[in-house]
Amino acid sequence: xVADDSLYVGTMEGKLVGYTLVSEPRLAAVEWxxxxxxxxxxxxxxxxxxxxxxxxxxxGAYSGKVYAIDGAAGIEIWEYPRDGFxxxxxxxxxxxxxxxxxxxxxGKLYALDVQGGQEIWPPFQAxxxxxxxxxxxxxxxxxGSFDHKLYAIDAQTGAPVWDSPFETGGAIAxxxxxxxxxxxxGSFDxxxxALNLDGTEKWRFEEAGNWFWGQAVxxxxxxxxxxxxHKIYALDAESxxxxxxPFETGGxxxxxxxxxxxxxxxxxDDGKVYALAAATGGERWRRTLEPPTQVxxxxxxxxxxxYVHAFNDTVYAFEMEYGNTIWSVTTSE
Amino acid sequence: MSNRVVYMTRRNLIIAVIAAAxxxxxxxxxxxxxxxxxxxxxxxxxxxxLSSVLFGSFGLAIxxxxxxxxxxxxxxxxxxxxxxxAMTSLQPKMQxxxxxxxxxxxxxxxxxxxxxxxxxxxxxGCLWPLLxxxxxxxxxxQSILRAVAATPEDLLRxxxxxxxxxxxHQAVPLESGFLWxxxxxxxxxxxxxxxxxxTMWLQQKMMTMPAVDPRQQSMSxxxxxxxxxxxxxxxxxxxxxxxxxxxxxxxxGIVMQYFVTGWGGLEGIVQRWRGGITRAPAPAxxxxxxxxxxxxEGARQEEKVTEERVKEEKRVEYGKRGGxxxxxxxxxxxxxxxxxxxx
Numbered sequence: 194x195v196a197d198d199s200l201y202v203g204t205m206e207g208k209l210v211g212y213t214l215v216s217e218p219r220l221a222a223v224e225w226x227x228x229x230x231x232x233x234x235x236x237x238x239x240x241x242x243x244x245x246x247x248x249x250x251x252x253g254a255y256s257g258k259v260y261a262i263d264g265a266a267g268i269e270i271w272e273y274p275r276d277g278f279x280x281x282x283x284x285x286x287x288x289x290x291x292x293x294x295x296x297x298x299x300g301k302l303y304a305l306d307v308q309g310g311q312e313i314w315p316p317f318q319a320x321x322x323x324x325x326x327x328x329x330x331x332x333x334x335x336x337g338s339f340d341h342k343l344y345a346i347d348a349q350t351g352a353p354v355w356d357s358p359f360e361t362g363g364a365i366a367x368x369x370x371x372x373x374x375x376x377x378x379g380s381f382d383x384x385x386x387a388l389n390l391d392g393t394e395k396w397r398f399e400e401a402g403n404w405f406w407g408q409a410v411x412x413x414x415x416x417x418x419x420x421x422x423h424k425i426y427a428l429d430a431e432s433x434x435x436x437x438x439p440f441e442t443g444g445x446x447x448x449x450x451x452x453x454x455x456x457x458x459x460x461x462d463d464g465k466v467y468a469l470a471a472a473t474g475g476e477r478w479r480r481t482l483e484p485p486t487q488v489x490x491x492x493x494x495x496x497x498x499x500y501v502h503a504f505n506d507t508v509y510a511f512e513m514e515y516g517n518t519i520w521s522v523t524t525s526e
Numbered sequence: 527m528s529n530r531v532v533y534m535t536r537r538n539l540i541i542a543v544i545a546a547a548x549x550x551x552x553x554x555x556x557x558x559x560x561x562x563x564x565x566x567x568x569x570x571x572x573x574x575x576l577s578s579v580l581f582g583s584f585g586l587a588i589x590x591x592x593x594x595x596x597x598x599x600x601x602x603x604x605x606x607x608x609x610x611x612a613m614t615s616l617q618p619k620m621q622x623x624x625x626x627x628x629x630x631x632x633x634x635x636x637x638x639x640x641x642x643x644x645x646x647x648x649x650x651g652c653l654w655p656l657l658x659x660x661x662x663x664x665x666x667x668q669s670i671l672r673a674v675a676a677t678p679e680d681l682l683r684x685x686x687x688x689x690x691x692x693x694x695h696q697a698v699p700l701e702s703g704f705l706w707x708x709x710x711x712x713x714x715x716x717x718x719x720x721x722x723x724x725t726m727w728l729q730q731k732m733m734t735m736p737a738v739d740p741r742q743q744s745m746s747x748x749x750x751x752x753x754x755x756x757x758x759x760x761x762x763x764x765x766x767x768x769x770x771x772x773x774x775x776x777x778x779g780i781v782m783q784y785f786v787t788g789w790g791g792l793e794g795i796v797q798r799w800r801g802g803i804t805r806a807p808a809p810a811x812x813x814x815x816x817x818x819x820x821x822x823e824g825a826r827q828e829e830k831v832t833e834e835r836v837k838e839e840k841r842v843e844y845g846k847r848g849g850x851x852x853x854x855x856x857x858x859x860x861x862x863x864x865x866x867x868x869x
Contacts, residue, residue, distance in 0.1 A: 255677075283678055322699070323677070366681075384698050404685050404695065408639045420686045447682055462682075489682070496809055509528055 195328050195495050196245040199225070199264065201342030204524045205245055207235025209252050209260075211267055212522065214510075220286070221509065222522045228260070231526055236260075241285030241326065242491055246295075248454065253282030253295045261293075261310060271310035272495055279303070282307065282369070283324040294325025294334055302336060302344075304351060314351035319344060321364065325408075328369040330375070333390075335376055343378060345392060355392035359418025368408040368415070369450075372430060377416050377475070379405020385418055386424065387433060396433035401426065407491065408449040410457065412471035419446030425459060425467075427474055437474030442467060449491035451499055453513050458499045460488025466501055466509075468516055478516035537760075540565035562687065566672075569595075569688045578697040585704025588670060588767055592774040595666055598866035599659050600782075607786040610733075612647045667768065674765045675699055702767075709767035716762070718769040723758030728756065732783045732790040745838050772822035 194201045200212040200222055208229065212222040235287045235450055236254035245252045245343065249267040249270060250262045257278030261270040280299030287294050292313050301316035320340030326374075327336040332348045343356035343365055362382030369378040375395060376388040381404040400421035409418035413429040415437075424439040425446055432499040444462030451458050457471040464485045482488070486505035493500040498519065501509045506525040509518055551560045568593070577587035597601070617643055627634035642648070675681040681699060688694050702710040706717070713719065730750045761769040789796045 238677075238780075341696075362692065364699055381698060382692065400692060403688075421682070445682060445686060489678075 194243045194245050194250075196264070199245075200500065200508070201243040201245060201250050201264070202502060203241065203252055204235070204377050204454055205237025205238045205504075206506070206525060207237045207239060207254060207256065208265075208524070208526070209239060209243060209250065209262060210524050211250070211264065215416075219520075220510070222510070224522075227526075228262050228267045228269065230267075237281070240283045240490075243442075243495070244288055245287045246307070248286045249310065251286040251288060251307070253284065253286050253297075254438055254483070255281045255283065256318055257297070258304065259293070259310065261294055261307065267439040273303070273305055275309040275310075280322070283322075283366075284326040287329060289329045292348065294327045294329070294336075294348075296327065296334070296336055296338075297324065298322040298324070300338065300340075302327070302334070302351075304347070304348075310437065317344070317346055317351045325368040328435075330371045330390075333414070335369045335371070336465055337367060337378060337380075339364040339366070339367065341365065341380070341382075342371065342387075343376070343392075345390075346440070359386075359388055359394070366404075366406050370409040372411040372416070373414075375430065377409045377411075377430075379409070380418070381405075383422075385409075385428065385433075387416075387430070392459055396427070396462060398428055398433050400435075403445065407449050407494065410450050410452045411513050412452055412455075413458060415471065417450055417452075417471065419448070420462075421447065423446035423461070423463075425450065425457075425469070426445070427471075437508050439466070440469055440474055440476070444487065447489045451492035451494040452481060453494045453499055458492055458511075458513070460492060460501055460503070462487040462489065462522070464488070464503075464517060466492075466511060466516070467497075468513070478514045480511065480518070482507075490513055505514050560667075565661060566668055567687050567689070569665050570669040570672055570687055571691070571694055573699045574667050574688070574694050574697050574700065577673075577700050578693050582697070582701050583704060583765065584700040584702060584709055585707070585770060586672065586738045587700075588709070589774050591666065592771050595662060596775065596778045596782075599662065601832065602659055603779075603782055604786065607783065609648070611720070614647070616641065616645055616647060630826070647693075665686055667823050668773070669764065670767050670771055673700055673769050674702065674710045676702070703772070709770065710765050712764060713766040713769065717759040718773065719758040721773045722769050722776070724752040724756040725764075725773055725780065726757050727751070728792065729776050729783060731795075732780065732787065732792050734791040738790050741796045752769055 200214055202210045202311045203211060208227050211225040211226045213225050215221055215223055217399060236256040236258065238255040239252055240255060241253050246262060248264045249288040250264045250519060252262065253259050253301065257280055259273040262268065263270055279301065280297040282295060282297050284296050288307055291307055293307050294302065296302045300319045300321055302319065303316050304313040305311065306313055312444050319338035320342065322339040323336060325337050327334045329348060333354050334346050341363060342360050344358045346352060347354055347356040361380040361384065364381040365378060367379045369376045374390055376381050376390065379385045383401045383403060385405050386403065387492045389395055401420045404421045405418055407419060409416050409420045411430065416430050417425060419425045423445055424441050424444065426439050427436040428434065429436050442461035442463050442465065444460050446459060448460055450470060455471055456468045456477055458466065458468045460466045461507045464482050464487055466482065467479045469475060470477060482503050484505060486503045488501055488503050490502040497513050499511050499513060501511065503509065507521050507523050509521045511517065512519055532817050545817060551563065555563060561642050573587055573591050576590050580586040580590060619640065623634065623637045623641060627637055672684055672687065675684045684698060706715060707713055727750065733751055734746050757772060783790065
């Protein structure tokens, strides 16, 4: 996550690291602080992308706690729960209107006050783990669960909005993507779905060979989503027809793609980062990460830059024109 | 005889074809991929399929798969158990030979091989069924660990090992709750650790035969405790799905062992438990007299034949002695008649 010349990275060691992006004497990322500090045990792992708002960084840890950290000093402001733990957290926190929403492996969706971390309403209980993040629009929170269902609940009260959640054939680990009044998401039944905001099905794409896990992005009216069958699919937002032929990589595509200008950039488990023309699917460049590793975390777009957090605990910054590496930094201690 | 030759040729041909196929796959895909293709993926997908059939219960699927795999390997296990038992029953004779020819190694080997031949035992007979079973156990163990898939990395790896069957894809991630357990993490109540250790001890105890050699005796006593304790400790570290597999597998092993050797090393405990009134009846062992006869039944039959021979010899000896006695009696009678006539 990049905000105000700062880069915040959650690591597999369970540390949140704050970097300052400097341009003198050369472009680089300089470590500023880490939470918990060096030498102290980590929070198991931080899978989700940190959320930054008004100088405060919010993270969910796999240890089963939510933290609010001061973005300037790396000091804890509050944690939830104060005593004990909730289920392991895999998704990213999302803050909207002073409320932080986060799902957990205990099957609960939590709504917390960003000021002190108190519960706004009692946790909403789904039928399975919640590994994805939420999408919020017009006071409604949308999220999927391992119980095969996509839920829509009221952001203020936590009450269900639809008569019954939308049910797919498989677990839902992807974060729903909202675009032009439609909810787009993929499922472990190998299908990609488009729903109207009232929870009725608009279309479904059934040609994929494995699960959809990452969140989709939209370029004009093309929905682009990576799949664990090693391909990235581009679908017409209205009909669900393929906008261009699927682009195949050498490994499953787990992370979210990023849109930078007219390019869609994504990483694959084959250890490469690809940039395609979002309109046509034509390949612009590809880069193999060194040392060899996998890309599983969502890519984060900046101004003419894309940040890639690879599985080898290294963050790479690629310039978008030719895909050259600007800098790379290791997050492990 | 000709049928036997044809049968052997066919069997060899099948073995050669299977070996050639495995070698071809090995060269094409490499060791890891071959392992995944031939063993891991079929077992993993079958486990998930079972879970889907058994009401989405991963626990029941583990139990069912363990039973099925053990049933499939039943002939091999029985062969191994019989071989081990037959070898154990030969121990006294072997020790005798070892003592007798301690300084003459060639003679010792010759005598040992004669002993094996006469008893119809193959010393490696208990080894090859074990070797065949080993990769299957490892694959089963791996497939349970993979199917648990508690972390995102595990789940991603699992997705790459699934067959393109909607029923399999839809069943994942598996329901990890079973009884009081979360099959993806260790049992915090230590109940499984006790069950794993206890069942393993029982099985080991049943397998332990009274050894004549004190070194062997102390070794088997150490193994009796070390293995169960070690596995109980593992249970505290590994996902409880794996521990569940160990418990079920041990219980099946105990049942199989009972039908081969009876209570074995547990005989004393069982009798004491029954108050020493009734003796635990030895179960009827199926007569498995195959080529090589490396079975306990073979050893038992041989013992019976030897006993019969000894009895017969005794009878003959007794008969001979009885005859001499009769002759002596006749001689005595003749001598006393002569003396009576003289007087």
